[in-house]
Amino acid sequence: MIASYRIRSDARGIEERARTIAVEQSVEMPLAAIREKAILTDIVGEVGAIEDRGDGWFDVEIALAATTVGADAGQLLNMAFGNTSLHEDVVLQDLRLPPELLTIFGGPRHGLAGLRRRAQAEGRALTCSALKPQGLSAEALGELSFALAMGGLDFIKDDHGLADQAYSPFAERVRACAGAVRKAAATTGRPTRYVPSLCGHFGQIAKQLEIAREEGVDTVMIAPAIAGVSTLQGLVAAHPDFAYLTHPTMSGAARVAPALFVRLFRLFGADGAIFPNYGGRFGYSSATCGEIADAMRAPWGDLKSGVPVPAGGMTVQRVPEMLRFYGRDAMLLIGGALLSAPREELAAQTAAFVRAVAEYDYEA
Amino acid sequence: MIASYRIRSDARGIEERARTIAVEQSVEMPLAAIREKAILTDIVGEVGAIEDRGDGWFDVEIALAATTVGADAGQLLNMAFGNTSLHEDVVLQDLRLPPELLTIFGGPRHGLAGLRRRAQAEGRALTCSALKPQGLSAEALGELSFALAMGGLDFIKDDHGLADQAYSPFAERVRACAGAVRKAAATTGRPTRYVPSLCGHFGQIAKQLEIAREEGVDTVMIAPAIAGVSTLQGLVAAHPDFAYLTHPTMSGAARVAPALFVRLFRLFGADGAIFPNYGGRFGYSSATCGEIADAMRAPWGDLKSGVPVPAGGMTVQRVPEMLRFYGRDAMLLIGGALLSAPREELAAQTAAFVRAVAEYDYEA
Numbered sequence: 001m002i003a004s005y006r007i008r009s010d011a012r013g014i015e016e017r018a019r020t021i022a023v024e025q026s027v028e029m030p031l032a033a034i035r036e037k038a039i040l041t042d043i044v045g046e047v048g049a050i051e052d053r054g055d056g057w058f059d060v061e062i063a064l065a066a067t068t069v070g071a072d073a074g075q076l077l078n079m080a081f082g083n084t085s086l087h088e089d090v091v092l093q094d095l096r097l098p099p100e101l102l103t104i105f106g107g108p109r110h111g112l113a114g115l116r117r118r119a120q121a122e123g124r125a126l127t128c129s130a131l132k133p134q135g136l137s138a139e140a141l142g143e144l145s146f147a148l149a150m151g152g153l154d155f156i157k158d159d160h161g162l163a164d165q166a167y168s169p170f171a172e173r174v175r176a177c178a179g180a181v182r183k184a185a186a187t188t189g190r191p192t193r194y195v196p197s198l199c200g201h202f203g204q205i206a207k208q209l210e211i212a213r214e215e216g217v218d219t220v221m222i223a224p225a226i227a228g229v230s231t232l233q234g235l236v237a238a239h240p241d242f243a244y245l246t247h248p249t250m251s252g253a254a255r256v257a258p259a260l261f262v263r264l265f266r267l268f269g270a271d272g273a274i275f276p277n278y279g280g281r282f283g284y285s286s287a288t289c290g291e292i293a294d295a296m297r298a299p300w301g302d303l304k305s306g307v308p309v310p311a312g313g314m315t316v317q318r319v320p321e322m323l324r325f326y327g328r329d330a331m332l333l334i335g336g337a338l339l340s341a342p343r344e345e346l347a348a349q350t351a352a353f354v355r356a357v358a359e360y361d362y363e364a
Numbered sequence: 365m366i367a368s369y370r371i372r373s374d375a376r377g378i379e380e381r382a383r384t385i386a387v388e389q390s391v392e393m394p395l396a397a398i399r400e401k402a403i404l405t406d407i408v409g410e411v412g413a414i415e416d417r418g419d420g421w422f423d424v425e426i427a428l429a430a431t432t433v434g435a436d437a438g439q440l441l442n443m444a445f446g447n448t449s450l451h452e453d454v455v456l457q458d459l460r461l462p463p464e465l466l467t468i469f470g471g472p473r474h475g476l477a478g479l480r481r482r483a484q485a486e487g488r489a490l491t492c493s494a495l496k497p498q499g500l501s502a503e504a505l506g507e508l509s510f511a512l513a514m515g516g517l518d519f520i521k522d523d524h525g526l527a528d529q530a531y532s533p534f535a536e537r538v539r540a541c542a543g544a545v546r547k548a549a550a551t552t553g554r555p556t557r558y559v560p561s562l563c564g565h566f567g568q569i570a571k572q573l574e575i576a577r578e579e580g581v582d583t584v585m586i587a588p589a590i591a592g593v594s595t596l597q598g599l600v601a602a603h604p605d606f607a608y609l610t611h612p613t614m615s616g617a618a619r620v621a622p623a624l625f626v627r628l629f630r631l632f633g634a635d636g637a638i639f640p641n642y643g644g645r646f647g648y649s650s651a652t653c654g655e656i657a658d659a660m661r662a663p664w665g666d667l668k669s670g671v672p673v674p675a676g677g678m679t680v681q682r683v684p685e686m687l688r689f690y691g692r693d694a695m696l697l698i699g700g701a702l703l704s705a706p707r708e709e710l711a712a713q714t715a716a717f718v719r720a721v722a723e724y725d726y727e728a
Contacts, residue, residue, distance in 0.1 A: 024645070027497030028523060029700035034497055035707075036504075043499035068498055070529040072564050074590040079525065082590070082613030086622075086646050133391030133398055134432055135407035140400075159392060161443065165434040200436050201598040202566035226438040226446070228592030234565040249446030252616055281388070282450050340397035 001069070002048065002096040003080050005060050008089035011052065018047040018060045021090070024083050025064055043068065059093065066097070071104045073229035073268045093257050097267070102301040108271040109236060110243040111304030112297070112329055115271055118219065118243065119154035120191055125328050126307060127357050128155040128195075129350065130335030131162065131177065138168045142176030147343065149184030149192045151350020155331065156181060157221050158197035160247040170196070171211050178215035195245060197221045202231045209239050219243040221274075225251040225261070229268050236269030243271040245309060258284065259291035262308075266296055272307040272331060277322065280313030286325065297329055307331045316349070319356040328362045365433070366412065366460040367444050369424050372453035375416065382411040382424045385454070388447050389428055407432065423457065430461070435468045437593035437632045445620065456620045459628070463665055471667030472635040473600060474607040476660075476693055479635055479671050482583065482607065483518035484555055489692050490671060491721050492519040492559075493714065494699030495526065495541065502532045506540030511707065513548030513556045515714020519695065520545060521585050522561035524611040534560070535575050542579035559609060561585045566595045573603050583607040585638075589615040589625070593632050600633030607635040609673060622648065623655035626672075630660055636671040636695055641686065644677030650689065661693055671695045680713070683720040692726045 003025070009017050022045030027034060034040055048061035069076045081092040108114075119126055129148050131141050141162075148156050156177070164170040174196050181194040196212055198205045198220055205227070212220060220242050224232045226249060236244060246265040251258070262273045273296055276282030278289045293308040310322060311333035322332055334353055341349040367389070373381050386409030391398060398404055412425035433440045445456040472478075483490055493512050495505050505526075512520050520541070528534040538560050545558040560576055562569045562584055569591070576584060584606050588596045590613060600608060610629040615622070626637045637660055640646030642653045657672040674686060675697035686696055698717055705713040 020645075026525075027499065028525060029496045030704050033700065033704035036499065039497055039499035043497065065499075067529060067531065068525060068527075070527050072527055072568075074587075075527040075563055078527070078563075078587065078590055078613055082524065082587070083646075085614050085616045086612060086640060086648075088647065132393045133403055133407065135391065135400065135403035135429075160446065161390075161392060161432060163432075163434050163436055163439040163442070165431060167431065199439055199442075199594070201592060201594040202568075203570075203598060203602075204436075204566075204594070206567075223438075223442065223446070226442055226592060226594070228565060228590060228595055230563070230565040230568070230590070231592055231595070234567060238567075248450060249442055250449050252449045276450060281384075282447075283452065284450075336393035336397065340394050343399075 001064050001066050001098055001101065003062050003064055003092065004094035005062065005084070006053070006091040006093045007058050007060055008056055009058055010056065014050055014058045014060070015047070018050060018062065021084055022047050022062045025062065025079060026068065028083065066101055069101060073105065073233040077229060091257065092260060094260055099301055102267065102303060105233065105267045106269065107267055107303030108269055108306045109240045110271045112307040113304065115243055115307050115331070118191065118193060121154055123328060124360070124362065125323055125326065125357050126154045126331035127354050128157060128309060128331050128333040129153055129338050130157050130159050130333065132159040132335060132339055134159055134161045134165070135167060138172035138176040141168060141173055142180040145177040145194060146180035146184050147346040148338070148350050149181045150188060150347035152188050152190045152354040153192055153350060155193045155195050155219065157195035157245065160197050160221065160223055160249050162197050163199040170208055174211050174215055174217065178217050182216065193219045195219045195221050197247070198227070202234050205231065205235060206238070209242060219245065221245045221247055223247040223249045224265055224268070225249065229264065232265065232270065233268045244269060245272040245274060246270040247274050248276065258288055259295040262292045263295035266303065266306045270306055272309050274309040274311050274333060276312035277310035277314055282312050293326055293330065305329070309333050311335065316353045316356060319353065320360060323357070323360045323362070332357060365428050365430050365462055365465065367426050367428055367456065368458035369426065369448070370417070370455040370457045371422050371424055372420055373422055374420065378414055378422045378424070379411070382414060382426065385448055386411050386426045389426065389443060390432065392447065430465055433465060437469065437597040441593060456624060458621065458624055466631065466665040466667060469597065469631045470633060471631055472633055472670045473604045474635045475668030476671040477668065479607055482555065482557060485518055487692060488724070488726065489687055489690065489721050490518045490695035491718050492521060492673065492695050492697040493517055493702050494521050494523050494697065496523040496699060496703055498523055498525040498529070499531060502536035502540040505532060505537055506544040509541040509558060510544035510548050511710040512702070512714050513545045514552060514711035516552050516554045516718040517556055517714060519557045519559050519583065521559035521609065524561050524585065524587055524613050526561050527563040534572055538575050538579055538581065542581050546580065557583045559583045559585050562591070566598050569595065569599060570602070573606060583609065585609045585611055587611040587613045588629055588632070589613065593628065596629065596634065597632045608633060609636040609638060610634040611638050612640065622652055623659045626656045627659035630667065630670045634670055636673050638673040638675050638697060640676035641674035641678055646676050657690055657694065669693070673697050675699065680717045680720060683717065684724060687721065687724045687726070696721060
């Protein structure tokens with residue numbers, strides 16, 4: 001596999017620096033001390049193209065042996081950036097993976113097409129909102145879900161801050177929200193999905209999935225930078241009936257290119273990835289957001305496309321602009337702006353969001 | 365709990381910025397849309413002291429409700445830094461936790477004292493080396509373990525790059541290395557420990573621990589920034605007979621203060637934490653390393669002390685200087701420099717390292 005790093009360096013030092021990273025990310029010991037010729041030729045990282053980006057930054061490609069990854073998502077991060085992430089002046093910019101790693105990880109099991117089928121939403125973008133604020137009881141979150149679902153959304157997800165807290169334990173919350181959404185869906189005729197946020201380790205999450213499954217939930221959210229990418233990988237393999245949306249929390253900024261993280265989440269099985277849209281509460285540019293959308297949707301071996309989910313301070317007013325930018329193969333997520341509506345108007349304002357997405361002219 | 369953030373801002377904007385972070389890290393929605401008074405008073409983050417550090421940087425304290433954490437390590441990171449980690453201009457500098465969270469997480473189960481007992485190493489620093497390079501077969505790693513163990517080390521750990529690769533599957537490797545170390549220990553009379561590196565998700569690691577336990581292994585290594593801190597927490601709770609060393613890979617630089625990460629690893633149950641020593645391959649200053657050592661050892665509620673494990677390009681020549689700096693309550697880890705010895709001298713050079721640590725005058 002080829003890892004691309006953006007490195008701050010002077011021109012004189014960049015080759016040596018690149019060689020140091022190639023060793024750090026492969027054998028992590030002095031080459032002179034390696035006696036096995038096969039390790040020197042097959043395992044030690046190899047410096048490829050070095051490009052001067054100006055302003056003291058260089059792009060460096062390093063070829064790393066895919067055999068060092070084995071079949072574990074965490075180990076892929078470890079070999080691509082692990083110890084080098086401890087240097088302040090290096091950003092992991094890109095990873096080009098050989099076909100065998102794509103086969104091993106397998107990507108989304110449902111992807112954009114599967115999420116569309118669940119939402120019965122052909123030919124348009126998908127819609128989503130979020131349950132907030134935390135501190136609400138399970139019952140209150142259930143009432144909120146009901147109002148949002150009455151607006152006809154495709155997906156209603158937990159705030160990523162909702163975990164397994166005393167004021168709203170996971171099991172209670174899932175029962176309350178899934179039940180409320182089912183009830184609303186029976187009225188609206190829309191197959192609205194409640195999407196609970198998973199937390200803890202693989203064993204705990206497996207139990208959460210059981211609870212969710214009992215409530216008819218088939219789409220869940222996970223934060224791989226906290227739960228661990230191996231956890232995502234393992235869940236996707238063990239519970240392929242669920243579709244997985246990823247949340248970007250704790251994925252940092254400026255150290256791993258955001259689009260790369262999203263691409264890896266897709267590789268490991270994410271069906272959709274939430275990310276901060278440009279012009280919202282976070283500083284991502286529209287170029288970065290375009291790259292993130294590509295990371296989920298662009299053809300990539302035999303992997304399914306996933307759905308990009310721009311979010312973070314979005315409004316109903318911005319729907320047409322967002323649809324112009326992302327097109328129909330996206331899920332729009334509006335949380336706080338909808339929740340700011342007086343409760344008695346929440347369903348109606350949600351319905352206005354849903355309508356704006358449904359009635360947009362995607363061919364224009 | 366009080367989170368301290370270092371924020372790049374101008375003086376005029378810092379208060380507003382601080383308030384924005386307080387909302388982002390608690391309820392993540394417009395305050396005007398929150399109807400429940402208890403949430404506004406008990407859950408929404410509160411800005412405390414703001415200190416101008418000069419050069420456009422400010423230190424800001426924000427009080428966050430511990431109830432939002434529940435009892436999950438991942439959720440602690442999520443609430444302390446999750447979405448805010450997506451901003452390039454904010455560093456999580458410190459976390460002050462209330463006693464109830466210390467009780468919930470519990471810290472090291474063995475700690476420095478327990479590791480000392482395992483190594484029968486009263487009154488001196490502990491010693492450790494690493495098995496490298498990856499690409500070696502399980503058998504070759506076993507031979508290497510044997511030579512290192514004949515030198516009388518306390519701990520011999522896997523390189524953090526060793527996972528479950530085709531050229532050295534976990535089970536084979538653990539059997540080969542644990543067996544070789546047992547054999548050497550029977551000769552030297554030293555209770556040398558082999559420390560395998562764990563990888564994958566909680567369920568996979570639980571199986572790895574079974575294999576390790578069968579081989580008499582009682583000390584293991586984990587990379588919490590990859591495996592997930594909830595995985596560390598869950599393993600410590602479910603398998604408290606093992607002592608856990610943490611590896612810093614993927615914990616990034618400059619976004620979360622390194623000493624804070626180590627302190628959290630201790631909180632979640634790490635008995636020792638490996639970190640890059642100053643003057644080695646990584647850019648940490650001696651001040652940062654001093655803070656990291658404090659993070660593992662300083663009195664903290666009822667939590668046991670853990671052992672700081674400075675590493676990363678260390679040499680036997682530096683042992684006296686490192687012991688002057690860290691004192692006896694440390695584990696010195698020398699990998700590549702020992703492994704550079706001709707194989708027939710490896711045990712002797714390792715023994716010289718062990719002797720340098722044993723014979724150092726800690727009272728001087």
